[in-house]
């Protein structure tokens with residue numbers, strides 16, 4: 087199959103999933119064209135059948151907001167024409183699904199200029215989360231997003247929960263969406279009995295609590311800091327924050343107010359593996375996480391996850407087995423549950439093993455099989 091994968095190139099989960107999928111499909115012999123405005127961070131293993139195409143945004147004094155969607159659409163047309171791409175797979179609906187639909191309309195049209203062929207490219211879109219739960223529902227995006235999703239030949243979501251949300255809010259017929267979970271590279275995200283980062287992060291006898299995110303409001307970083315302050319009252323611990331985003335300064339100022347700023351380690355955007363391997367607990371108290379790839383990566387490193395029974399997280403984290411999920415809206419304190427767990431060494435050790443075992447259910451091979459089957463199925 088000749089496949090174009092359109093994605094964001096950033097550290098965010100949708101870009102990571104898209105890039106890893108591109109690599110796996112290329113390893114299986116498919117010809118993959120990754121299209122984005124920058125080379126994705128995880129696209130670091132060159133292969134002859136895995137090409138990156140950069141979308142350049144046209145600057146013009148008249149444009150207060152350069153129309154990226156048009157540049158993307160144009161790039162997709164070029165890539166399909168030059169490489170005979172058969173399927174365009176968009177990751178995150180906005181604006182990728184709409185740009186892909188526009189490109190297909192152009193490529194299909196009867197009145198193409200002389201010398202330009204007609205192509206009937208298939209469209210697939212993996213919805214990832216806030217494209218459905220937040221941004222896509224804004225009036226400024228809703229209609230075109232709903233339309234573009236409807237025009238796809240294949241729609242996938244990483245959780246059953248997100249599939250139901252999409253059906254309900256975007257009026258997609260039940261049964262049209264295929265839930266294909268995210269996967270984790272188990273040989274990269276794995277427990278390490280002697281994590282090299284541990285001494286740098288915390289002195290001996292100090293627990294390491296971690297949160298990795300893009301620090302947007304949906305992540306509820308204030309909950310992370312509040313829970314940590316409760317842990318800190320009972321135990322020696324540090325809170326390691328990996329990633330960057332609008333609410334990071336809020337975390338820092340809250341920690342200052344609570345008198346725990348010295349226990350905060352802000353590491354910015356970087357590969358999370360060495361931090362997770364050095365961690366005792368992972369906090370992810372999001373309001374609605376469609377899947378929680380960061381939680382899965384933590385579990386793969388043998389780190390239990392604490393959060394809320396919300397969104398698709400319960401499809402990843404087993405409450406009481408691989409972590410703890412508080413009922414949403416309850417006044418049970420996440421920090422108290424975390425401190426109780428840290429003080430119960432045998433229970434913590436059991437959860438660590440169970441977390442890794444659960445993560446092994448999300449090994450790449452069968453999940454890439456599901457994508458491969460669904461995408462090649464479009465060509466039959």
Ligand code: GMT
Nearest residue numbers: 098099100214215216375376377378379
């Ligand atoms: O939807 C977002 O906020 C962005 C997206 C991303 O690009 O990081 O995150 C979503 O996609 C990930 C990969 O499928 C999921 O693991 C995250 O749970 C999901 N985020 C939310 O639903 C908040």
